[in-house]
Amino acid sequence: MPRTALIVIDMLNAYEHEDADDLVASVREALPGVTALLKRARAGESPVVYVNDNFGRWRSHHGEILDVALAGRHPDLVEPVAPEEDDLFVVKARHSAFYETPLAYLLGRLGAERLVLCGQVTEQCVLYSALDAHIRHFDVVVPRDAVAHIDGRLAEAALRMMSRNMSADVCEAAEVAFDD
Numbered sequence: 323m324p325r326t327a328l329i330v331i332d333m334l335n336a337y338e339h340e341d342a343d344d345l346v347a348s349v350r351e352a353l354p355g356v357t358a359l360l361k362r363a364r365a366g367e368s369p370v371v372y373v374n375d376n377f378g379r380w381r382s383h384h385g386e387i388l389d390v391a392l393a394g395r396h397p398d399l400v401e402p403v404a405p406e407e408d409d410l411f412v413v414k415a416r417h418s419a420f421y422e423t424p425l426a427y428l429l430g431r432l433g434a435e436r437l438v439l440c441g442q443v444t445e446q447c448v449l450y451s452a453l454d455a456h457i458r459h460f461d462v463v464v465p466r467d468a469v470a471h472i473d474g475r476l477a478e479a480a481l482r483m484m485s486r487n488m489s490a491d492v493c494e495a496a497e498v499a500f501d502d
Contacts, residue, residue, distance in 0.1 A: 326463075326500050327434035328363040330356065330372045331419055331441030331448055333403045334387050336394025341443075341472045348470040348477075349399050349442060355468030355495035356440050357402050366500035369432045370409040373419035373451070384411035417447045420454035429460070436461040438498055440468035445476035449484065456488035465495035 333356065337346060363370050374387055384405065391400045405411060412425050419425050419439075429437070437460045439448055448469050455462045464484055471477030484490035 325368075325433045326363075326436040326438060327369040327371055327429060327432060328359055328438045328440065328500070329419060329425075329451065330360070330370065330403065330405075331439060331451060332374055332443070333441045334372065334374045334391040334400060334405075335396075335442070336391050337396045337399070338394055342395070344472045345442060345470060346396060346399070348472070348474075349396075352440075352442070352468055352470040353399060353402060355465055358495050359438060359440055359465065359468055359498060360403060362498070363438070363500050364406065364408075368500040369434060370405075371412060371425070371428065372405050372409060373412045373414050373423065373425060376413045376415060384413070387413070417450040418454045419447070419451040420458065421450075426458055434460070436463065438463045438465065438500075440465060440495075442470040443477075444469040444471040445473060445480040449480040452484045452488050452490055456490070462488060462490040463498055464490050464492050465498055466492055468495045 388404060412423050414423050437455050439452055441448060452462050452464060466481055481492050485492045
């Protein structure tokens with residue numbers, strides 16, 4: 323099996339934005355899938371890479387982003403997915419995890435060929451990250467029970483697009499295998 327990396331998208335969130343109330347319920351549903359993926363990836367020594375918005379804080383770093391998220395409206399959604407010491411972190415400013423970030427270079431150095439994308443928002447950052455991963459020739463896996471959405475209909479359409487147009491393996495988190 324090709325080397326697999328778990329990409330955790332935008333899970334460090336203070337939930338103080340316009341769509342937060344629509345997102346929170348879906349994050350609660352996705353949280354068990356995300357935490358299960360984190361546990362299995364770490365146990366299998368697969369790389370775990372957090373890619374997170376900086377929310378316009380241009381002088382921030384991963385510790386500060388985590389602190390802001392934990393001090394936000396829903397720390398209960400952040401605590402279970404907080405990065406561990408060996409996890410990697412990439413700050414992004416736009417929707418795609420790849421857009422003007424060092425993620426592709428980092429994944430190349432790690433020897434990753436297969437990416438498991440989890441996090442939020444399915445119809446935005448997950449979709450655009452899946453497209454950018456696909457055009458960079460990564461195999462893409464998106465566990466539907468480990469991604470959260472704002473609009474359920476758009477999320478279902480995004481999952482269909484990822485499967486059909488990007489050859490993504492859209493599955494359940496329990497079906498995802500990591501490196502042994």
